[in-house]
Amino acid sequence: MFYRENGQFKTSYRADQQIFPIRQDRFFIALLLLVAFVAVPLLASDYLLRALLIPFLILSLASLGLNILVGYCGQISLGTGAFMAVGAYGAWNLGVRLPGMPLVLQILLGGGFATLVGVVFGVPSLRIRGLYLAMATLAAQFFVDWAFLRIPYFTNDSSSGSVSVPALTAFGLPVQTAMQKYLFVLCFVAVFALVAKNLVRGAIGRQWMAIRDMDVAAAVIGIRPMYAKLSAFAVSAFIVGVAGALWGYIHLGSWEPLAFDLGRSFQLLFMVIIGGLGSIMGSFFGAAFIVLVPIVLSNIPHLLGLSLSVDTAAHIEHMVFGALIVFFLIVEPHGLARLWSIGKEKLRIWPFPH
DSSP: OEEEETTEEEEOHHHHHHHHHHHHHHHHHHHHHHIIIIIHHHHOOHHHIIIIIHHHHHHHHHHHHHHIIIIITOOOOSOHHHHHHHHHHHHHHHHHHSTTSOHHHHHHHHHHHHHHHHHHHHGGGGTOOTHHHHHHHHHHHHHHHHHHHHOGGGGTSOSSOOEEOOOOEETTEEOOSHHHHHHHHHHHHHHHHHHHHHHHHSHHHHHHHHHHHOHHHHHHTTOOHHHHHHHHHHHHHHHHHHHHHHIIIIIISEEOGGGGSHHHHHHHHHHHHHHOTTOHHHHHHHHHHHHHHHHHHHHHHHHHTOOOOHHHHHHHHHHHHHHHHHHHHHHOTTOHHHHHHHHHHHHHHTTOOO
16 A cells, blocks of 8 residues: 655555455455355265264354353353253244244244343343353353253153254255255354454444453443443354254254253363454364364274274273363463464465565
């Protein structure tokens, strides 16, 4: 970019350095969407779609919702699995009690129910923080698990809390095959990732980050902590609730409350920490790590020709997986997204690093 100073034209390198990375990011996102919507449907098998890509996309969406709350607003949550359960059971109840309701509307309204629950359990964040807030959200997990097991209305009088969904259709088109389910989930993930990216870049996102960095200073400069924290809980719970509905409807087909237990909450929290706090891309990296690494580890003994029992292989897998998590946290505490940023910067200036 050129500007005039003292009758001479000069170049603003700072503007160039800001414009080029933005163009590169846009090009990378466009290429990624092209691969996801065109190349993957043409090349991927049904097993790859059902076992890897669909769970990866849904968990990425849930991790994205949690990252808004934990990474951008700094509010610790251990009840993400509860919000997923509310989204799944809420959407299922709408489908059972209002049979003519469209599938997309069921899923979005399931996210709306999760928003209400998230705001209710987000109210304590106005007075407490840190470990105490984590305990409050943990209470949400236990309460939701108890509610779906003990209140028959939520499961249409199912004694075990187990429910199942009928054949799915959206906009008059069936959502039955692995390819149809993949494209259906991919559309949700692409839209919500774009919305989340714009939110964190806008005024509300700056308020979240100000609360995360120092809530007292944010209140001094005019940011309302109540509005910022509750809006973060609401947006996060909505996205997580939609992910929960997709997990039940698309990936599982039938489920019980144990599908959204405390282990699911910890799994999503690990995704956010490993992928990178406060990073949209980090949510996808964390989900890919959690989904792909156990599968790779479970297949290594077969590739090496080792005969291990199922129990031994499972224990070794958990040990190696935990060691990898600790290793990544030590090497780069800011997550895989930071390593990705460093790699992009090195490639941008290569082969002239100075």
